[in-house]
Amino acid sequence: MKLTVDRLHVTLDHNPILRDVSLEAREGDIVGLVGPNGSGKSTLLRAVYRSLRPADGAVRVGEDNVWELSPRAAARRTAAVLQDAGGNTTGLTVTEIVALGRVPHHGLLGRDGAEDREAVSDAIDRCGVRPFADRDYASLSGGERQRVLLARALAQSPQLLVLDELTNHLDIRARFELLDLIRATGITTLAVLHDLDLAARLCDHLVVLHDGAVAAAGPVLEVLTPDLLADVFGVRAGTERHADGVIRITYAAQPLPNGGESPEHNHARLAETAER
Amino acid sequence: MIVGISIGAVNVPLDDVWGIVLHHVTGAGAAHSDPALDQIVWNFRTPRVVLAALVGAGLAVSGAVLQTVVSNPLADPIVLGFSYGATLGAVLVITLGGGAALAGLGVSAAAFLGAVAAGALVFALGQRRGRLAPTRLVLAGVAVGYVFLSATSYVQLQATPTELRTVMFWMLGSVSGAHWGQLPTVTVVVLATTTLLSLFGRRLNALLAGDESATALGVDVNRLRAVLLVLAALLTGTVIAVAGSIGFVGLMIPHLVRLTTGADHRRLLPLTALLGAVYLVLVDLLSRTLNRPNEIPLGILTALLGAPFFLWLLRRNKGLD
Incomplete structure (x- = not known):
């Protein structure tokens, strides 16, 4: 289903965290939410999964x-799927964790019915966690855990997936496997990603948040321009599509001396460094 | 349970126990030929065993729920201050006796009010901007507990030696005063709250995933916490009021069940209730047989017997590392 975030304002303890944020994810799209630390990515997600009530604006999934x-x-x-530090899931098996996806149903x-068992079993298969379905969740590796949490989300039978740093702490193979899994679901997805390369690889569109506002939005190549990367992330880098169709970002060895100022400033500095 | 009824200061053959209980419950068969035996079994032993079961179940379920509500494995009615509130209430009535202010208020009623007052305080102090934060709740519970404990100690200093003995005995817990009159209320409260809490099992499981994840699963975390705290305080207050402050059961029985059959609350809560009941019936049995005809307070035995077994289970379990 389509996700529309419309002129969203969020404040936390009277501090404005998000200012007038709008974005859209069409049905089946994977939209990446990127931006430096503290730019408001997780806050935006909280407003979407109904944890932090916005001061103004609307979050629509479909029409509602x-x-x-x-x-x-x-x-x-x-x-x-969140990075939840507060939980203590010791003593729950993988199947029991996945079954949590049926809580909102x-x-x-209510008692578990055939529909619930089917949804749980299907999610377990799709995420490839069947081999350790009866094991204690606490005994799993990081990559296995993330797949279990994704299975829990799928068991929810959602029309929108919200992912917060799903691939953190995972090795490269586990990352790619997880991204393929998400692609294969076909569900509209809003994903916060720290790793720009990964974002470029996974997403149809990117939304760049900077200081609580949208700095840029659109197709990956149009968004990740050298200017924007210098401005928002404070790095010198270029983005291009390689022959294999994969978009890659090439970073210069050194970061900008003072990241995130006006473009003119950065251009001047870039020119300066180039001369030297 | 039947064995629990049959053994005591006077041993009653199991057959006779069956006969007497069956006669009273179903009206079948003839009344027992020895009225004294009938009296012992039906008016003293049976209510005592039933009460022990109810108290054990109540304390254990309350502990299991509190551990999840404040996401802390050390939580139980004592850590959250409920028990100390009840103790202060009871001790006030014991020492002031017919004191004008508390006239008409029995030890049980006062203990119940004390536990509920402590619960209300923890509830009020544990929230900030309308949000009940787990760590804040635990710390508020511990602080409230200390305040009640200080007040209790002060009141004890004013007490006579005889009153002190009564206080001591109450604080260590006992079901020796059980009588049929109190059972209906306790039964209703324990069964009703345990059933209700079990219905929240699915949401309690969601709480294990952490507050944000539970919220994303459609659980109103704050409201759930509030409802569960109120139910747990009510349950604890009721059982402590009739049996005194019994430690260990609320803390350890839930962990025992988790370590053996897992943490899914839909299974955990009923099994915890069952094990808590069986455990306290056994402990009560030992409390009146180990040192016949004197009785050892339950609070002394619960931990003394349970802790070694619990520690053994803890060492054997690898999932906690």
Whole structure:
């Protein structure tokens, strides 16, 4: 389903975190949310998965504003995989973790039915976690855990996936496998990614957040220009599509002396360094 | 349970116990020929064993829920201050006795009010801007507990030696005062809250994934925490009020069940209730047989017997590393 974020303003403890943020993900698109630390990426996600109420603006999945739905109704549309530090899942098996995806589909009296078991089993298969389905989640490696959490999200039968740094701490092979998995689901996805190369590889579109506002949005090659990379990320780099169709970013050896100022400034400095 | 009823200061043959209990429950068969035996079994032993089971179940379930609600494996009714609140209530009534202010208020009622007051305080202090944060709740519980403990110690200093003995015995817990009159209330509260808490099992599981993840799973985390805290305080207050402050059960029984059958609350809570009940019936049995005809307070035995077994299980389990 289509995701529309419309003129979103979010404040935390009276500090504005997001200012007038709008973005759109068409049905089936994977949209990457990138930006330096503290630019407001996770805050934007929280407003989307209904954890932090925006001061103004709307988040629509399909036609409905998620903030006008009940928490459970919203969670039947949007599934999130987060870096949650507060949890303590010791003692839950992989299957039990995946089954948590069915929580929003039941009230207090609901019992697990055939539909639930099917959704859980299907998610387990799709994410390839069947071999350790009965093991304690706490005993898994980082890559295995992320696949289990993705399976939990799929078991939710969502129309929108929200991913926060899904591939952190994973080795390169596990990253690629996970990205392929997400592509294969065909579900509209909004993903916060730290690694720009990975973002370029996975996403159809990118949205760049800088200081709580959208600095750029659009197809990867149009967004990740040398100017923007210098401006927002404070690095000298170029982006190009290689012969194999993969978009790669090439970074200069040294970062800019003082990242994130006006473009003219950076251009001047670039020219300066080039002369030397 | 039947064995628990049959053994005591006077041993009653199992057959007789069956006969008497069956007669009273179903009306089948003839009344027992020895009225004294009938009296012992039906009016003293049976309510005592039933109460022990209810108290054990209540404490264990309350502990299991609190551990998840504040995401802390050390949480139990004592850490969250409920028990100390109940103790202060009880000790006040014991020492002031017919004191004007508390006249008409029994030890049990006062203990219940104390536990609920402690629960309300922890609830009020544990939130900031309407959000109940786990760590804040635990710290508020510990602080409230210390305040109640200080007040209790002060009141104890004013007490006579006889009153002190009563206080001591109450603080260590006992079900020796069980009688049929108190059982209906306790039964209803324990069964109702345990059932209700079990219905929240799925959401309690979601809470294990962390607050943000639970929110993304459609759980109103803050409201869930509030509801669970209220239920747990009510449950704890009720069982402590009738049996005194019994430690260990609320902390260890849930962990025992988790270590053996996993953490899914839909299984964990009923099994915890069952094991808590069985455990306290056994402990009560030992408490009145080890040192016949004197009784050893339950609080002394619960930990003394349970801790070694728990430690053994802890060492054997690799999942906690």
